[in-house]
Each structure stands twice: as structure tokens, then as C-alpha cells.
Amino acid sequence: MQFVKKTLGNLEALLPKRFRSKDPRVAVIRMNGAIGMAQPLRAGLSAAGxxxxxxxxxxxxxAKAVAIIINSPGGAPAQAHLIYQRIKSLAAEKELPVFIFVEDVAASGGYMIACAGDEIYADPTSIVGSIGVVSAGFGFDRFIEKHGIDRRVHTSGKSKAMLDPFHPENPDDIAHLKNLQEQIHIFFKDLVREGRKDKLKADEDFLFSGSFWVGAEALNYGLIDGLGNIHQIMREKYGEKVKLNLLSPPKPSLLGRLLGKGAQVEMSLIQPEALISAVEERSLWARFGLWN
Incomplete structure (x- = not known):
């Protein structure tokens, strides 16, 4: 089917203008999932992906415009910024406006990506914001001590084992982590200021506190440009006959899907990292009262 659509599209481009469809077209893509959270059975959002x-x-x-539907609780800041940059670069190169539509949530890195759009829209019940930086983990030092387990780590470089969850927290390590978080937060705030320009309508200490709001509140604070869904807004912008072309990533061959599925299931059974990754992503969604 994708081959047929591509072939028809190429043939249409060869036709004289008087024979081409005059209905405006908007390219639509979806970005769903935690950013940088690749799992054996679920792929997260990444720049390469x-x-x-x-x-x-x-x-x-x-195409008259590109519309991006976002549903992401955030994740890796570097991957979020790389996706942001790619959107901005292509928009400038192709001279096309970009419209962002938030579904359940565009928070943290998800909101960073949203700021690449010329306009951001959300549902009144969408979750928007969380402009901050968080690092979370577990401490197992008392657990292994209770069970008589020794942690043996050998490093070259005194900070190489920094924040090891099997060792007690070190105040110097925490100070270093806080410094990293502050630098990323400053970068994030500058990006939001650049993306939203003079649209922000609340005190920055409030907006950049890491808090998050429903779509109606986000509109009052200038974090988004309006409330509505993609069909409604695109018809308002380009007329009732606008064509929304939803583009999907290429699917692997049947053999590739069969082999890949088998390999993924086998790996997920033997790798505890798969379970840890799933828990981490679930915790990201859970912060906003959502499950995925």
C-alpha cells in the first residue's frame, strides 16, 4: 500500500498543474512514547528513529504545513533537543509552518519538542509543562549489607563510580549532579523563551518550576496557542477540503517482523534491563497520572 501511495504521488507530481488536485495537504506524523527509552518490545522516541x-x-x-501529534512524558534531554533541532532545521529549509498537537501529555522533553512548532494546540484535558530536570533512582546499600553481599567495584578515576546505587550517597556526588541539572534547566528555559517568545504570560519562576497544567491552564499561561484537535484547527487554517496525510514509519518485511519479534521476546526474557527500562518508562507516565 505504501508503495502504491508513493507511486501515485510521484506520478501526480509529473502531471501538468491543471490536472493536479488543488486541495491543500498537510503532512501529519505522530510522536508517541518516552524519549530515549528504547525497550526490547517497545521503541522510545529518539532523533535517529x-x-x-x-x-x-x-x-x-x-504540503502546506507539517503537523506533529505529540504524546510524551519526556525522557532524555539530549534526544529531545536533537529532535527539536531537526524539526527547526527542516522547517527553515522547506519554508513550511509546523503545528504541534498535544494528546494526553507533552511534558518535560515532550514539551521541549513541542516548542519547535510555530503554534502549539492541546485538548483542554491534556497535560502540558514540567519545565525542569529530574534524576531518580534507588539505593541498595543497606539491602546488600543486610544480606551480607559485598559490592566490588574497581575504577581508575575517583569519580568513575559516582552515584553507584549500591554505595551510600556522597555529598560531593550530589552537588555535582545538582550542578548538571541546573545547567540543563537553564538551557531548557532559554529554549522555551526562544520558542514562545513574548507569548508567556506568567512569572518565570512559576512557569519553570517543573510544575505542569491541563491544557486550559497552559493556554492562560501562554505555554500553548489554543485548544482544539488537529482536524478542527487544520480546517480553520486551510479550509474544509484540507487533506491530512498521516505518514507512518516504514514497516519491516514479514520475515524481518517474524525474526525480530522472536529475538525481542527471547532477549526480554533473559535481560533484566528490559524490565528496569519498562519500570522507568511507566514511572514517567505515572508522574502525570497516566499509564501507557
Missing amino acids: VSPLLEKAFNLPR
Whole structure:
């Protein structure tokens, strides 16, 4: 089916203008999931993963705009920024406006990506914001001590085992982590200021506190531009005959899906990292009262 659509699209581009469809087109892609949280049975959002789809969207023949539907609780800040940069770069290169539509949540890194859009829209019940930086983990030092387990770590470099969850917390390590978080937070705040420019309507200490709000509140604070869904807003912008072209990532071959599924299930059974990754992503969604 994808081959047929691509072929028809290429053939249409070869037709004289008087024979081409005159209905405006908007390329639509979805970004769903935690950022950088790749799992054996579920892929998270990453720059490498979404770049081919972004290229496809910005090169759609006769596209008037690109619309991105976001549903993400955040994740890795570097990956969020790389996706943000790719959107901005392609938008400038192709001279196309970008509209962002928030579904359940665009928080933390998800909101960072949203700031790449010229306009951001959300449902009144969407969760928006969380402009801050968080680091979370577990401490197992008392557990292993209670059970007579020795932790043996050998390093070259005194900070190489920093924040080891099997050792008691070190105040110097915590200070270093706080410094890293502060630098990332400053960067995040500057990016939001640049993306929203003079649209922000509340005190920055309040907006950048890491708190989050429903869509109606986010609109009052200038974090988004309006309330509504993609069908409603795009019709208002481009008329009732606008065509929303939802682009999907290429699917692997049948053999690839069969082999990949088997390999993924086997790996998930033998790798505890898969379970830990799933718990981490679930905790990200749970922060906003959501489960995925």
C-alpha cells in the first residue's frame, strides 16, 4: 500500500498543474512514547528513529504545513533537543509552518519538542509543562549489607563510580549532579523563551518550576496557542477540503517482523534491563497520572 501511495504521488507530481488536485495537504506524523527509552518490545522516541519520518513529512509534495501529534512524558534531554533541532532545521529549509498537537501529555522533553512548532494546540484535558530536570533512582546499600553481599567495584578515576546505587550517597556526588541539572534547566528555559517568545504570560519562576497544567491552564499561561484537535484547527487554517496525510514509519518485511519479534521476546526474557527500562518508562507516565 505504501508503495502504491508513493507511486501515485510521484506520478501526480509529473502531471501538468491543471490536472493536479488543488486541495491543500498537510503532512501529519505522530510522536508517541518516552524519549530515549528504547525497550526490547517497545521503541522510545529518539532523533535517529524519528528523522526519516520527519524527512518524509517535510518532503511531501504540495504540503502546506507539517503537523506533529505529540504524546510524551519526556525522557532524555539530549534526544529531545536533537529532535527539536531537526524539526527547526527542516522547517527553515522547506519554508513550511509546523503545528504541534498535544494528546494526553507533552511534558518535560515532550514539551521541549513541542516548542519547535510555530503554534502549539492541546485538548483542554491534556497535560502540558514540567519545565525542569529530574534524576531518580534507588539505593541498595543497606539491602546488600543486610544480606551480607559485598559490592566490588574497581575504577581508575575517583569519580568513575559516582552515584553507584549500591554505595551510600556522597555529598560531593550530589552537588555535582545538582550542578548538571541546573545547567540543563537553564538551557531548557532559554529554549522555551526562544520558542514562545513574548507569548508567556506568567512569572518565570512559576512557569519553570517543573510544575505542569491541563491544557486550559497552559493556554492562560501562554505555554500553548489554543485548544482544539488537529482536524478542527487544520480546517480553520486551510479550509474544509484540507487533506491530512498521516505518514507512518516504514514497516519491516514479514520475515524481518517474524525474526525480530522472536529475538525481542527471547532477549526480554533473559535481560533484566528490559524490565528496569519498562519500570522507568511507566514511572514517567505515572508522574502525570497516566499509564501507557
